[in-house]
Amino acid sequence: MVAGNWKMHGSRAANQTLLGELEMSLKPEWPIDIVVFPPYVYLSDAVRMLEGGRISVGAQDVCAESGGAFTGQVCASMLKDVGCTHVIVGHSERRRWYHEDDALVARKFAVVLAAGLTPVLCVGETLDEREAKQTEAVISRQLDAVITMHGVGGFARGVLAYEPVWAIGTGRTASPEQAQEVHAFLRNRIHAQDAKIARHLRILYGGSVKAGNSAELFSMPDVDGGLVGGASLSADEFQQICAAASLSGSAHH
Ligand code: PGA
Numbered sequence: 641m642v643a644g645n646w647k648m649h650g651s652r653a654a655n656q657t658l659l660g661e662l663e664m665s666l667k668p669e670w671p672i673d674i675v676v677f678p679p680y681v682y683l684s685d686a687v688r689m690l691e692g693g694r695i696s697v698g699a700q701d702v703c704a705e706s707g708g709a710f711t712g713q714v715c716a717s718m719l720k721d722v723g724c725t726h727v728i729v730g731h732s733e734r735r736r737w738y739h740e741d742d743a744l745v746a747r748k749f750a751v752v753l754a755a756g757l758t759p760v761l762c763v764g765e766t767l768d769e770r771e772a773k774q775t776e777a778v779i780s781r782q783l784d785a786v787i788t789m790h791g792v793g794g795f796a797r798g799v800l801a802y803e804p805v806w807a808i809g810t811g812r813t814a815s816p817e818q819a820q821e822v823h824a825f826l827r828n829r830i831h832a833q834d835a836k837i838a839r840h841l842r843i844l845y846g847g848s849v850k851a852g853n854s855a856e857l858f859s860m861p862d863v864d865g866g867l868v869g870g871a872s873l874s875a876d877e878f879q880q881i882c883a884a885a886s887l888s889g890s891a892h893h
Pocket of ligand 1: 846
């Protein structure tokens with residue numbers, strides 16, 4: 641799976657160009673899921689533009705409530721209603737700038753599942769935490785908040801993304817070995833509760849994924865794709881990343 645997290649970028653004109661170019665260059669037969677995550681206001685447009693194609697559309701966030709007097713918020717059933725299939729929850733930018741804690745993220749994970757959509761749960765440590773050897777403690781805490789609230793069963797439909805905060809938007813990618821180490825740790829933690837779910841779970845790597853480093857990252861046994869920020873805004877880069885994922889996807893089969 642390759643996910644393109646556009647963050648707060650885009651315009652009607654730019655989105656039309658980008659999605660048009662992607663539709664032309666992404667091959668229908670590639671054995672991967674490709675999902676783009678535009679800002680809320682462009683979701684309907686993106687769904688309409690991509691109808692019948694091979695790219696799905698997801699949202700970058702969701703409200704943990706299921707509707708009502710929550711000014712400015714958008715609930716999961718609305719995202720489903722406009723044609724989204726996926727929702728990112730717990731992105732580090734949400735955790736950092738909007739003070740989302742593990743409990744809130746776990747509630748968001750649940751409302752996404754309840755709406756019949758696929759949550760993409762992001763976990764990851766900061767540079768300070770990595771240097772203090774807290775990586776496993778931090779990502780365990782973030783993952784366990786979801787498992788404790790809802791059981792491991794949600795990961796039968798959910799997707800997990802490891803995004804080391806120090807690698808996001810910095811141009812500093814985790815090495816394939818660093819990514820593999822953490823991905824294996826996460827899969828083992830799920831495995832301890834349910835071997836089948838662990839085997840089928842897709843764990844994406846995110847943090848400065850580019851065309852030039854994606855093949856190496858995706859060649860790792862526990863790296864099942866990428867959550868791509870900056871490089872997802874370039875049709876050419878994103879297409880090359882999808883091509884790399886599809887090659888390694890075929891190899892895993
Ligand atoms: P980046 O962002 O690829 O620009 O580092 C990744 C993300 O935040 O999902």
